[in-house]
Amino acid sequence: MLSHNRKRQGTDFVEPDLPITPMLDMSFQLLAFFIMTFKPAPTEGQIMLTLPKEEPGGGASIPNPAAPEKPIHYIVRVVATDTGTIEKMTLSEEGSAAAVGKDLTGDIKVYRDEVRALGAALTAQKKVGKLTLEIHPKLLQAHVMGLVDHAIRAGFNDISPVPLDKKNR
Amino acid sequence: MSHGSNDKCEPNFTPLLDLVLQLVMFFMLCANFVMDQTNVEIKLPEAVAAKAIDQTEQYVYFLNVNEQGKVIFPPNARPVDSTGKEIETSDNPEQLFIVLRNRANEDKRAAGPGNEDKPLRTLIILRVHEMCSFDKTYDIMKACRRAGYLRVQLRAILATGLEG
Numbered sequence: 001m002l003s004h005n006r007k008r009q010g011t012d013f014v015e016p017d018l019p020i021t022p023m024l025d026m027s028f029q030l031l032a033f034f035i036m037t038f039k040p041a042p043t044e045g046q047i048m049l050t051l052p053k054e055e056p057g058g059g060a061s062i063p064n065p066a067a068p069e070k071p072i073h074y075i076v077r078v079v080a081t082d083t084g085t086i087e088k089m090t091l092s093e094e095g096s097a098a099a100v101g102k103d104l105t106g107d108i109k110v111y112r113d114e115v116r117a118l119g120a121a122l123t124a125q126k127k128v129g130k131l132t133l134e135i136h137p138k139l140l141q142a143h144v145m146g147l148v149d150h151a152i153r154a155g156f157n158d159i160s161p162v163p164l165d166k167k168n169r
Numbered sequence: 170m171s172h173g174s175n176d177k178c179e180p181n182f183t184p185l186l187d188l189v190l191q192l193v194m195f196f197m198l199c200a201n202f203v204m205d206q207t208n209v210e211i212k213l214p215e216a217v218a219a220k221a222i223d224q225t226e227q228y229v230y231f232l233n234v235n236e237q238g239k240v241i242f243p244p245n246a247r248p249v250d251s252t253g254k255e256i257e258t259s260d261n262p263e264q265l266f267i268v269l270r271n272r273a274n275e276d277k278r279a280a281g282p283g284n285e286d287k288p289l290r291t292l293i294i295l296r297v298h299e300m301c302s303f304d305k306t307y308d309i310m311k312a313c314r315r316a317g318y319l320r321v322q323l324r325a326i327l328a329t330g331l332e333g
Contacts, residue, residue: 023186024182034200045216046219046220046221046294046324047218047219049310144303145325148216149219152218153218168304
């Protein structure tokens, strides 16, 4: 016991020293790695679709309780080129007397302006619209998304993309 | 001119280390790891009207569709065939229908008796490559509808909409 006390009294106090430099080196390496591999992921979102009915003709499968009255049904027929881009579009209204729909050319800006005008007219009349996109099988998804996107922005909530050929619906 | 004490002058690394470790933590958390259900090879089209996923949706099933229209099942939710083998991809709408129908039956069982008429709990999200043709996408949508899934959404990258 006595010898132990003597030993403690004789020991010099040593301040503990933590070597920070290697830790800092490693931290900088990790930081450099994560900065170089950092790539912010693009923000993704969803677009809701109305799946067409099983029987030919297409239509809404989910009834919209907010729209008790019969919606005004517009149909856009989209013909694609061999490369999958838009060749020609026509717009018609269901039950319309006109045999041939309005020509929207192949320019999506013409389509955009037309659906905007329809959307504005529906809002002014406090009516509900429904849009069926009759799409050529070769049309690429990027163009399909563009058509649906413009229709949603124009105020259409009920958009149903279906094939051009009624047999394939 | 006085030369003072011989004390060693050392820079204080502790705050620097704190900062660096915080930065490391930030980049580690934000690192773009492969998500469980999504496939990084699918290049999505852009859309301004796309909305972020509803956080209340508990059951979401992603179907990744590549350029050729082949469905790539998520690694953590791959279906199994009759031999017990995992199905990784499918380009057959009939096979996809069987997979979805089995899942729909599970959803119906989970909903309990008397709730058969209610919409199925699972939301189907289609992540379709921007170069995939419409006929392939429509076949998948038809398989969803036949299996009983009416809540189907298309995934897109949120665009800024500056072009009007």
